[in-house]
Amino acid sequence: MSTTAIADTGHHGASKDHEHGEHHHPELGFLQRWVFSTDHKVIGLQYGVTGLTFLFFGFLLMLVMRWQLASPGQPVPMVGGFLRSVFGQTVMTDAGALTAAGYNVFGAMHGTIMVFFGIVPVAVAGFGNFVVPLQIGAPDMAFPKLNMASFWSFFTSCVLMMGSFFVPGSAAKSGWTAYPPLAGIADLEGGHIWLNGQTIWLIAMVFNITGSLLGSINFITTIIQLRAPGLTWMRLPFFVWAQFVTAFLLVLAFPPLEAAGFMQLTDRVLGTSFFMPTGLMIGQSVAQTWSGGGSPILWQHLFWFLAHPEVYVLILPAIGIVSEVVANNTRKPLHGYKAMVYSLFVLGFLSFIVWAHHMYMTGMGAKVAAFFQVTTIMISVPSVILLTSLLMSLWGGSIRFNTPMLFATAFLPMFGLGGLTGIPLAFNAVDLFLHDTYYVIGHFHYVVAPGTIFGLFAGVYFWYPKVTGRKMSEFLGHVHFWGSLITINGVFFPMFLQGMAGVHRRWYDGGATYEQLAGPVLHWNMVMTVSAGLLALFQLVFIWNFCTSWKLGQKVGRNPWEATTLDWDTPTPPPHGNFDKPMIVYRGPYEYSVPGHPTDFIPQTEKL
Amino acid sequence: MSNPISKYFPLFTDTEVPHSVQARPDTGLYSAKLGIWLFLASEVMLFGGLFSAYIFLRIGAEPGYWPAGLLNVPVGTMNTAILIISSVTVVFAWASLKMRQLGKYRLYMLITILCGVVFLTVKLSYEWPAKFNHFGVFIKKESASKYEAFLGNKHLEETRQNPRWEITGHLLDAPKGSTYAHQAEHNAEHFAHETGRHDAVTPAEDDYVIQVDAVNANPSDKDNDRPHFWPREISSTLAVINAKDVESASVFAPRHSTYFATYFLITGLHGLHVLGGIIVFLYLWLPFSGGTGLYKTNPEHLANRVEIAGLFWHFVDLVWIFVFPIFYLL
Numbered sequence: 001m002s003t004t005a006i007a008d009t010g011h012h013g014a015s016k017d018h019e020h021g022e023h024h025h026p027e028l029g030f031l032q033r034w035v036f037s038t039d040h041k042v043i044g045l046q047y048g049v050t051g052l053t054f055l056f057f058g059f060l061l062m063l064v065m066r067w068q069l070a071s072p073g074q075p076v077p078m079v080g081g082f083l084r085s086v087f088g089q090t091v092m093t094d095a096g097a098l099t100a101a102g103y104n105v106f107g108a109m110h111g112t113i114m115v116f117f118g119i120v121p122v123a124v125a126g127f128g129n130f131v132v133p134l135q136i137g138a139p140d141m142a143f144p145k146l147n148m149a150s151f152w153s154f155f156t157s158c159v160l161m162m163g164s165f166f167v168p169g170s171a172a173k174s175g176w177t178a179y180p181p182l183a184g185i186a187d188l189e190g191g192h193i194w195l196n197g198q199t200i201w202l203i204a205m206v207f208n209i210t211g212s213l214l215g216s217i218n219f220i221t222t223i224i225q226l227r228a229p230g231l232t233w234m235r236l237p238f239f240v241w242a243q244f245v246t247a248f249l250l251v252l253a254f255p256p257l258e259a260a261g262f263m264q265l266t267d268r269v270l271g272t273s274f275f276m277p278t279g280l281m282i283g284q285s286v287a288q289t290w291s292g293g294g295s296p297i298l299w300q301h302l303f304w305f306l307a308h309p310e311v312y313v314l315i316l317p318a319i320g321i322v323s324e325v326v327a328n329n330t331r332k333p334l335h336g337y338k339a340m341v342y343s344l345f346v347l348g349f350l351s352f353i354v355w356a357h358h359m360y361m362t363g364m365g366a367k368v369a370a371f372f373q374v375t376t377i378m379i380s381v382p383s384v385i386l387l388t389s390l391l392m393s394l395w396g397g398s399i400r401f402n403t404p405m406l407f408a409t410a411f412l413p414m415f416g417l418g419g420l421t422g423i424p425l426a427f428n429a430v431d432l433f434l435h436d437t438y439y440v441i442g443h444f445h446y447v448v449a450p451g452t453i454f455g456l457f458a459g460v461y462f463w464y465p466k467v468t469g470r471k472m473s474e475f476l477g478h479v480h481f482w483g484s485l486i487t488i489n490g491v492f493f494p495m496f497l498q499g500m501a502g503v504h505r506r507w508y509d510g511g512a513t514y515e516q517l518a519g520p521v522l523h524w525n526m527v528m529t530v531s532a533g534l535l536a537l538f539q540l541v542f543i544w545n546f547c548t549s550w551k552l553g554q555k556v557g558r559n560p561w562e563a564t565t566l567d568w569d570t571p572t573p574p575p576h577g578n579f580d581k582p583m584i585v586y587r588g589p590y591e592y593s594v595p596g597h598p599t600d601f602i603p604q605t606e607k608l
Numbered sequence: 609m610s611n612p613i614s615k616y617f618p619l620f621t622d623t624e625v626p627h628s629v630q631a632r633p634d635t636g637l638y639s640a641k642l643g644i645w646l647f648l649a650s651e652v653m654l655f656g657g658l659f660s661a662y663i664f665l666r667i668g669a670e671p672g673y674w675p676a677g678l679l680n681v682p683v684g685t686m687n688t689a690i691l692i693i694s695s696v697t698v699v700f701a702w703a704s705l706k707m708r709q710l711g712k713y714r715l716y717m718l719i720t721i722l723c724g725v726v727f728l729t730v731k732l733s734y735e736w737p738a739k740f741n742h743f744g745v746f747i748k749k750e751s752a753s754k755y756e757a758f759l760g761n762k763h764l765e766e767t768r769q770n771p772r773w774e775i776t777g778h779l780l781d782a783p784k785g786s787t788y789a790h791q792a793e794h795n796a797e798h799f800a801h802e803t804g805r806h807d808a809v810t811p812a813e814d815d816y817v818i819q820v821d822a823v824n825a826n827p828s829d830k831d832n833d834r835p836h837f838w839p840r841e842i843s844s845t846l847a848v849i850n851a852k853d854v855e856s857a858s859v860f861a862p863r864h865s866t867y868f869a870t871y872f873l874i875t876g877l878h879g880l881h882v883l884g885g886i887i888v889f890l891y892l893w894l895p896f897s898g899g900t901g902l903y904k905t906n907p908e909h910l911a912n913r914v915e916i917a918g919l920f921w922h923f924v925d926l927v928w929i930f931v932f933p934i935f936y937l938l
Contacts, residue, residue: 217643217650255656256657
């Protein structure tokens, strides 16, 4: 059977559905359609909405921490009593202030949630699931049932991770990095061996990783196997390339962390000593639970072997989204499309051999440090090619500054700032000074917050019409954008100033104890906290816009942005099976403003 | 749909996804085949992480703290052979399906399943339990000279070998309050029954009494300097060790040492993979609509499924090919 013939059967089903319009499967109840669904679009939405909720929740955890940093020991205003009753006495005092243990809990969970439960589900699983099959002209993912299994594995991890707030001793408090031996002994003394924060964290992570692994296998297979006829590799939209490389990073980098997770789990419940060194002192005496002989550094290697590629997992889908939005709104082809694709691959490869630059403090020796210094500097080359290509794409374009484009344009300098401040950290000698200061926090938050998350916002505003059939409000979008841009810089820029003055990232009182050292920069704490509070208010605008536009937004047709790629060549919203005509591709992804053509865009399916 | 799962979870099952059975011309693959190779790539990284932990911990281990010769090599060899045979029979099963010989397919698949079951049975009913009744005591370095008769460090130093800090064997008497008291009592009874000796249980409350392995009975014997294929009989020599001289003491459980921690984690995870393979093979062997029942409607699809499961099975086999030397032989 030929490729086209098989694809046709799918399209036939789709066109039949389309005649029924939006209610194309009247026999399906709410549960089958929205909960236990194998449709990639529904699963993408499930991931997206869950992930966005987690992003906001993780942000609120940070807000409480920021309050504590600016006004140490003061009860959290308005919601302090509520937080006390929800999170219990480990986390909040009776007066409603954050305790030291609570600060550690919120810190660990903020990191975990933002990375593994917020950005990855939205950027990779959410956008990837919804957009990739549409952009390559596929009726669904290659393995629809596996796709559903991925989501439910992820969902199990969400339930476990949230549930861990309510066990005695509260959730994990050893950082999102879960470094042993601290994480190995956390909550064990006098606690339940299974029902404690760190153990549940590990189990939840195993479910989370499993979901991610199955999802990435699905993405790679889908992109290789289900491209529409004519959609050759160099005709793929850049977003698909970004998802493709991201999926490879996940497939190859996540399993070692899963292995490490198993090891830490057995250290905690079976008393093994993978990460527990000989002669470990707890309090005044040598720990008797463990035989010793293990290595805490081993955990760091296995953890960062995942967690550095993970950084690119966070950023690449956002770069993919921004590329789509930039090409569409400059009405120009992407500058250096092929160079960008090759850069992605170089970046993906190099990301596997830079991990130990997170570990300069372990005393790895000058030779090893030199190796990782060199690879880390090398990886900035493909990153700069990507960013430069996007900047050059703006040149000479007649730019439409709609909300997605505003976020995409802001992404460029913000990500640039995050990247450039990373260069000093690549060098061993400088890093020894800056390690674990707010400088590091500022650096990676510029990459992931006004970087990745702005990219995600661009994507939400961009594809919202395709998902719902309605546009989000432009006015509220502008308010959201300008408010967020200004306040988010108010949150993160002072971190560089504090960090270079030596303010340490783990001080629970915002540095008050070390006032003699940190005094000159401590007033920035209040600036950052106020900015964070305002940033939260501007997100309420987004949430309002997101929810109300679903029913009240301006109705749009198939292709409101006049885009070229296949995702805009389907009915809006796309029916089950996605397309109402056979998809055959004749041209590259960004044929905008082709001289002599009556419109300023040529869809990929248009045969001249 | 007669799929038993979809009866309870009514899913969208009506999207026809291309290339789920027929290969895509330009890649030459049906989707599941690509999917399983990607899955195996991630599995390589998973076991790779564990094996690199093994290397890291073994290199970092203090001399004398990485035991050798504690596992039963003939049994391991037998299990290796069983897995290799099953890898061959699963190919025969697939080839029989390709030639549309259902009877042969069922026979070869049955042999494959039985091999997997025998492998797991040997592991769970013999190899692991034997470890849980084998005891090891690490002696503090400053007290080692007291137990020279069991450790033989003088001989090891003269022959430039790693020192020995551990006395292993069957625990016959444990210090008061030890979690192993029950096991010691049981072993002591057995010892008395076998040898007629009743001197194993001492009145002292802080002593370990161990019926030591052959290595500790004659630690200076040159015979101990080389590895042995056949496991040697336990001696009837008793070692009495004061709890004050003990650094750590436990049965050969995961907590015993980083060696047994890696051994149990890697063989345990491998065993889970074997179990998973058996379950999938059973599904493909029984007349489920997605199993042998598929033969009537779409034999090629069934052959694909067997091929995919077979690839996974070869991988599980391959992992064992690494597990066997690094734990049993090296």
